[in-house]
Amino acid sequence: MRLERGATGFRDRGEAELPRTDPAAFRGACWEAARRAGGTVGGPGGAGAAGFLSATIRCGAREHVVLCHPHLRLVAFADAPVVPGGPVPVFTDPPGWSEAFEVLGFGCLTADELGTPVSEADLGALSRAEHAQIRHWRPDTVGELLFNSWD
Template sequence: MRLERGATGFWGHADEPVSETDVTLFRSVCWEAARRIGGHVGELAFARASSFHAFTVTSRAEEYAALCHAYLPVSAFAGAPPVPGQPLSGFVDPPPWVDDLGVSGFRCLPVEDLRTPMAKVDVTELAEAELTQIRYWCPAVLSDLLFNWWD
């Protein structure tokens, strides 16, 4: 898998800033999906020290944490809401009701992709500031890099 600039959420002072993901669109798609399954969406507020936005999507039977990368149109799902500062775990494959995310331009990553070892991830397009962060934090798998609390 090849990562684009902005994957870590960092860039250097001399680098052109990376544009932010349209989190309003992501939230709208989650609301529409929740409406169809008779559920609701709750927003989880985090400090700016994370590389992602998170929402809970609750149906009558299940609750998911819907994660949206802050700078790339990438999303993932977890079985429980993330705990600030804690490594994210409990990723689950995208539920069937998230079809609209793909139509809206978001790539929903399955667990298999999230568990890709960093040795198999192409980081050649990342800025030097991002590579510095990767060397410092030493993420083991792709999910550690994409959905992080690095400061």
């Protein structure tokens, strides 16, 4: 799996700004996905989780936590909200209605992709600052690297 510049959320001083995922586009994609699933959109899936955007989509008794990368148009699904300062949640495969995100330009990551060891990922596009953050925080998986709350 190849990770693109901005995957960690850090950049080198003097380097161009990282792209930003538009929160309104993410919210709109959540509403479209909920409509397709016959569900509703709830509040943030992890209050205070500043490293990424999050929401919940409720379908009947089931609640899906959706995480959105702040710089890359990538979404992941988790089995529980992120607790600020806590461990990365257990990632789940995208539900059937997740194609709504893809139609609107977001990539949906699978549990296997997110569980890929960082040592097996292609980090060639990342900046020196990103490599330094990886060495410092030592994420085990691609999911921990992409959906982090590093400061």
